[in-house]
Amino acid sequence: MRPEIAVLDIQGQYRVYTEFYRADAAQKTIILVNGSMATTASFAQTVKNLHPQFNVVLYDQPYAGKSKPHNRHEKMLTKDVEGQILLELIDHFAAEHVLSFSWGGAATLSALAQRPRRIEKAVISSFSPVLNAPMLDYLERGVDYLSNLDRDRVGHLVNSTIGKHLPPLFKRFNYRHVSSLAEHEYGQMHFHISDVLRSDQQCYIKVAKKINVPVLFINGEWDEYTSAADARLFANHVQHCCFTTVQATGHFLDMEHKAACRDSRKALMGFLLPAHYESQPRYNYVQGYHALAI
Template sequence: MKAEIAVLDIQGIYRIYTELHRAKTPAGTILLINGSLSTLASFAQTVRYLQPHFNIVLFDLPYAGHSRRYNTHHRLLSRDDEADIIIELIEHFKTDCLLSFSWGGIASLKALARHPRHVRKAAINSFSPLINGAMLDYLQRGSQVLGACDRDGIGELVNSTIGTHLPSLYKRYNHRHISSLEIYEYAQMKFHVDTVLHHEGRSCVSHADVIEIPLLFINGEWDEYTTAQDARQFARHARHCEFHSVARAGHFIDIEHRQANLDTRNALLDFLFAPAIPHRQAMAV
């Protein structure tokens, strides 16, 4: 079944390209939120294992992917701007679940802290509330190559750090994609990176404190940048959270190898189909 494509007007400011992938008998509708330098195409594997069960909504932010042609690029978006867009999409599609990847977790948590009325559960993949040594080094180097618009340097940095466990084919695709972006996309990413380096925008625990719906945090066992151990810091703040570590997987968990894909899928579906247990915290292996 082909995706239903729409370009939505958001607050009279942004034009957002969206795709709705319908399931035959959906158990709900999930909004997928990708990470930095990514487009909705990065969720191809995720759509394959979710669409038999759920309607899937994909979108590109104004500066990325299919949305680029519909927007001017005279101002940089903050994470609050991105959260505004997420809220509008939740309302438009009446999505009752949310799944984010990597840096998409910041805007997702900001949006969830506003208590969107339709969302009942959310999964946050490859994300943690801490900037450890590996992440700090990655961000500092990232700021330099992004500022210099060093296209090959940006691609090489991603593949040699958070992408180190990707199969070689994905690394080639990753480098080709990242090294061919527009200058304003690099500027946008540098803005986000520098915001985090200045200790702004990533104080995610304050948002988790007020989120009332169940959250699932999925991290790769081999991910040195957003570690499973660091993600568990959310247990001190979120009212109901669960954690799952994917064995022998790095940052790009479900596309690194088949078993990691199956493990991620099973953890996510178990969480989404389980009855919600309000106002408690849970620790899962």
């Protein structure tokens, strides 16, 4: 399963590395939005869960991964700019669905609030509209370590908090990944967290009210940082929404263990392809390497 690779020009301002996993029998295309400091590698298992039922699009933000060498990094990207980049990619690939992970949910909500005409359904995983006490503690420590370029502490912070339920192999890879990021990537994450800490706590609710397509929110039972209970606060604000809690798993969902991967796929297919979903689909879990996704 080899993707078609392209670096796309976005309005003459950004260059975005993309991977397109084409499936001849697929009728719909889904684009995946990763979390902060993540790369396309963080969706390795999710692609296996979705392909070949869907054409799948992955991309790196301009400041990260394989997009990084093609951009100048002269200014920080806001979540609204990331939302505009997503809208451009939706049009380019004619995507009908979008799926986000963790902080990728902020850009996805921003894009969905623009009511893109192509999008039919959206999935937002490991995201909530509030900063609860565990998340606030995580972010406040993170912004401190990032401002001091303390790579060791940033790596250990991720693995001891949102990544604490990951397998040891993934934790080792996460640590190596986050501790070797470029200085501008730390600056981008510092900017992102600082913006979140300063923002109106109702900002995600206000944006969500503008969304007019069905949205599935998926959260892990053990995720205390973006909890299933907090995610359900969207229920009174997103017109067409539903919620799934993946049992016995934390923030990273399908990366954490085989049962979580199976249950995540079941939730995705049950929402995106309800008429065609098999009660016991063909299933293949591969414990590969995944880049950090916050």
